[in-house]
Ligand SMILES: NC(=O)C1=CN([C@@H]2O[C@H](COP(=O)(O)OP(=O)(O)OC[C@H]3O[C@@H](n4cnc5c(N)ncnc54)[C@H](O)[C@@H]3O)[C@@H](O)[C@H]2O)[C@@H](O)CC1
C-alpha cells in the first residue's frame with residue numbers, strides 16, 4: 001500500500017470528485033458512513049457521545065457522523081468550535097442536515113468555560129482538525145484539546161488526531177495534539193502513524209476505504225510504501241526441479257566472539273532455514289565445537305584468534321557476506337573489517353558491532369560495498385548516520401544515507417523501515433513487541449545473507465527478510481506469547497512463515 005502525503009491525498013480526493021464523478025458532499029457522506037459502520041462495530045451498545053467539530057471538512061465529517069450515530073440511537077452532543085469566521089461549504093451543509101434532525105444537542109462554543117465536562121464513559125469524537133491543519137494548535141482549540149486529553153473518555157479521531165501533522169512533526173507542539181485511543185484514517189495511513197513518538201496520539205489506527213479513485217491511487221508517486229503479503233509474495237523466485245545446492249549460493253557469515261557464540265548459532269540457523277545452498281560460518285577458534293555441534297549443516301572457517309574476529313577467508317567462492325552478529329569492536333577486528341570492506345565485491349550484510357565499527361571510523365563510509373544491507377536499531381543508526389530529535393528527521397537522514405552510499409539501510413523497530421538506493425522507503429507491518437529480545441537481529445541478518453546468496457538483489461532481499469522475520473515472530477507469538485518469545489522461537493517458526501507467505 002502506498003503512503004501518500006496529506007497534500008497528495010487532497011489531490012486524490014479532488015481527482016475522485018471530478019472523475020468518478022461524485023460531489024464533495026456525497027464523498028463526505030460516504031466517508032462518514034464508513035466511520036459510522038466502524039464505530040457501530042466497535043461500540044455496539046449505544047453510548048453517550050460528544051463530537052468536537054472544527055471549521056474544515058474534518059469537522060464536516062464529524063457533523064455527518066453525529067447525525068448517523070444519532071440515527072442509530074446514540075445519545076449525541078455536538079460542540080462546534082467557533083475558531084473561524086466560517087465553516088467549509090460541506091461542513092455548513094452537514095450542520096444544516098444535523099439541525100433538521102431536531103433531537104440533537106448542538107452547542108457553539110468559543111471559550112474555555114463553555115467546554116463541557118467529559119465523563120469517563122463518554123465516547124469523544126475528535127473532528128476538530130484533519131489533514132488541513134497548517135500550524136500547531138493554539139488558543140481556544142488548544143483548550144479543547146487539553147480538556148479531551150485530561151479526560152478518561154475513549155477518544156476516536158477522525159482521519160488523524162487533531163494537532164498531528166501528517167508527516168513532519170519536528171516543529172509541532174506535542175502538548176497540542178489529541179491523544180486518541182483509535183484513529184480511523186481515510187484510505188491511507190499517514191506517515192506520522194508509523195513513528196514511535198506518535199503512538200500516544202494515534203493509538204490503534206485503522207484505514208477505512210472510502211472509494212477514492214483507483215487511477216489516482218495507481219498513478220501517484222510516493223517514496224513511501226507499506227509492505228503487504230501479496231507484494232512480498234510476488235518477489236519470491238520459484239525453485240525449479242533440477243536446481244541443486246549450488247543454485248542457491250554459498251554465503252559467508254562472520255560472527256561470534258568469546259561469550260557471544262549464540263549470535264553465530266542463531267544467524268547460521270536462520271540462514272539455513274531461509275533457503276541458502278551452502279553456508280560457511282567464520283568464527284573465532286573457541287567456537288569450533290560449539291558451532292559444529294549446534295549447527296551441523298554449516299561449514300566452519302576458523303579465525304586465528306581464539307576469541308574475536310581478526311581475519312577472513314578467501315572471498316572468491318561466496319555470493320554474499322554477512323558480518324556483525326556477536327563480533328566485538330576490538331582493534332584487530334577493526335583492521336580486518338577495513339580490509340574486508342576494501343576487498344569484497346559481493347553484497348555484504350552489516351550488523352551490530354560491524355555497524356558500530358564504521359560509526360567510530362567514519363572514513364570507512366567511503367568504502368561501503370555497493371548493494372550492502374545495513375541493519376541498525378536506533379542507537380546503532382545514530383552511531384552510523386547521526387543523531388536526530390524525531391523520527392521524521394531520522395527517516396529523511398536514513399533515505400539520504402541509503403541513496404548517497406547506494407546501500408539498503410534497514411532501521412529496525414515497530415514498522416521497520418527499509419530505505420533503498422533509489423530513494424524508496426518501505427515500512428513493514430509484521431512483527432510484535434515480543435521480538436524486542438536478544439538475538440532477534442542476528443536472525444534477521446541470517447535471513448538476509450541467505451537471500452543475497454540465492455541471488456536476490458539487495459533491495460528485494462531486505463524486503464523479503466524483514467517481512468518474513470516479522471511474520472515468523474507473529475506466528476511464534478500466537479503460540480508462545482510475546483513475553484516468552486525468544487530469537488530461537490523466531491527461527492522455529494520460519495518454516496511456517498515461508499509456507500504462509502507462499503500460500
Ligand atoms: N476532500 C475530501 O473530499 C474529503 C475530505 N475529508 C476530510 O477532510 C479533511 C481535510 O479537510 P480540510 O482540508 O477542510 O481541513 P481540516 O478540516 O483539517 O481543517 C482545515 C481548516 O482549519 C483551518 N486551520 C488549519 N490549521 C489551523 C490551526 N492550527 N488553527 C486554526 N485553524 C486552522 C484552515 O484554515 C481550514 O479552515 C480530512 O482530514 C478528512 O477528514 C473527508 O470528508 C473525505 C473526503
Ligand SMILES: [K+]
Nearest residue numbers: 126129160162
Ligand atoms: K481529527
